Every structure is written in C-alpha cells, then in structure tokens.
Amino acid sequence: MMHIDAKPIDLTLTVPFRISRGVQHTSPNVIVQINNNEHIGYGEAAPDEYYGETQETVLACVALFAGNLGNDPFTLEDIMERLDKIIRLNPAAKAAVDMALYDIVGKILNIPLYKLLGLNPAHAAHTSFTLGLDTPVNMAKKALLARDYPILKVKVGTRHDIDIIKAIRDVSSAIIRVDANAGWTPKEAIKNINALAPYNIEFVEQPIAAHDLAGLKLIRDNVSIPIIADESCVTVEDIPRISGHVDGINIKLMKCGGIGHALKMIHVARAHNLLVMIGCMIESSLAITAAAHLTPLVDYADLDGHLLINDDPYTGVTVEKGKLVLPDAPGLGVKARS
C-alpha cells in the first residue's frame, strides 16, 4: 500500500506580487510525499482561492486520498479516476498526488520524466519572466533588473497600461507578453490591444472576465495580436467550448489536476488548432520542474514561479538565459536544497 503524507509550506515572494485582482506576499503551498516500498515521490500543490482551494482544503483532500492510492503507482489513470470519484474539483491537491506518482514511476524505471513521456529535453521551451503590476517607472526598473530573460510577461489591468508597456519598451528589447488577468471590459480590451500594437507584443493573455467567451471572440475579431485564454480555460472540457474564440490556451497543472490531465489538454488543444502555453502559480522548483518536463510539447512557457520566491526548498529545472534546462535524474529530478 502506498502511503501519503502532506506538509504545509509558505513560500515568500522576493517582492510583493500584484496582478489586476490583488497582491500576494506569500504563497501557502503544500508538499506531498508518497512512499512506495523503497521509492519516495514528491509533489506540490499551489492552491489558489480564485479556483476554490486553500492550504486547508489541500490538506483535507490528502487525508481523504490516503488509503485510496492502492499499491501500484503505474496504474496512474485508475488512481486519478478514483480521486475524482472521492471528491470533485480540487485540482491542485490532485496535481500534487499525480506528480508524486510520476516521480515514483520515473524512479522505479530509473529514467527522467521527459524520457518516460517520449520527449526531447533539447526542445524544452524558454520561459518568460513575470513583472508584477506597479507604476510605469517601477515596472521599467523591474524590466532592467530582468535583462537576463529574453521574454517578459507583463501584468496589466490598470488605467495606465499603455504607459506601462511604453516605459518597459523604452528600456527593453525583450519579447513582451501581456496578461490582464481579466482586468478589462471587451471595449477597453479592443482599445488597449490596438494601442499596444506598435510595441511589438507577442500575445495578450486573458483580457476580460473568464465567463465572457463571446467577448473574447469579439476582441479576437477586432485586434491583430493573438489572444490566449487562462482563467477561461481550466480543464480539458473547456477546450471545445473556447475553440474559435481565442488563439491559444494557458495550461497549468494546478488548474487541470496534474501531468496526466495536462497531457490530455495539450493534445485536445492541438486537435482544435490552438496555440499551447504552460504556466504556473507561485510554486517552488518542485512543481515548476514537473511542468517544465512537458514543455517540449508546447509553444510557450511561463514557468517562473520559483524565480519569484526567496526560499525555494528544492532544486530541479534550471533557467539559462530563459531556456529551461531539464534535470536528467530519475523521475521529476528534484532534490531538497541542502
């Protein structure tokens, strides 16, 4: 019988992280450990209250899951289906279990996760580095400090968004992606996105409210910059609904419930001709590394959660001039920082 343990961990952001709907100083995450004979698998949940989860709900879920994991980590599909029957939703809690099981399977087979998935680590993506919301002057300063990263993801959703992008563009020639986190109305979005066109923006993420699919279509029909859905696209079931309304989707392990579900989303998105991005919450190198193993399959990566905290308890994927360098140790390839 596999045994599961969980412990809460509060990650501290290096600088307070502001997006259109609020500011964050710490991220209350949960580390999960699954023991299977001589192998130990590690997973991490980064619960987001926006999606109905907290540290407490994750710990309660893990208690429900204990005793229901069976004794064969290779039966991943059965195990995850069982957890879905025990409790609906709670994707971050399930993602932690799923990545710990993949970690064990990789360790038993003595191969890294990318190899288990048939992926070429040389094709791992470049990650963006995220600039939280601030005044235009301060965001330009943050862009200068981030000059080692060739791709910047810029949070917007204020009254001075064009000034923010202009200030950053004045000091940086990086690729710029913009994320409004649902902060605009459709009318504002069309006006702002068209005003951003001269600043060479790669794409705009979640311009408007998550439920407003018709609004997304209206925006897409009236701007030239690609539109990526994040809050509007949570699970695989959302993809057929959103297809035709946006150009691509942002998949996160913490929204969809883990590596297995993320793989399904990638392939379903491709079948709908959508661009695919893998993103993250504020996560340590543990969950970030799990997601990084999938990036040979995607167009864009935003896997910088571990770069935004000052007390990362793990080592795993590294970032060299923005390129994700996958560890080749068995399983996730993540180790406790000594």
Ligand code: MG
């Ligand atoms: Mg986003």
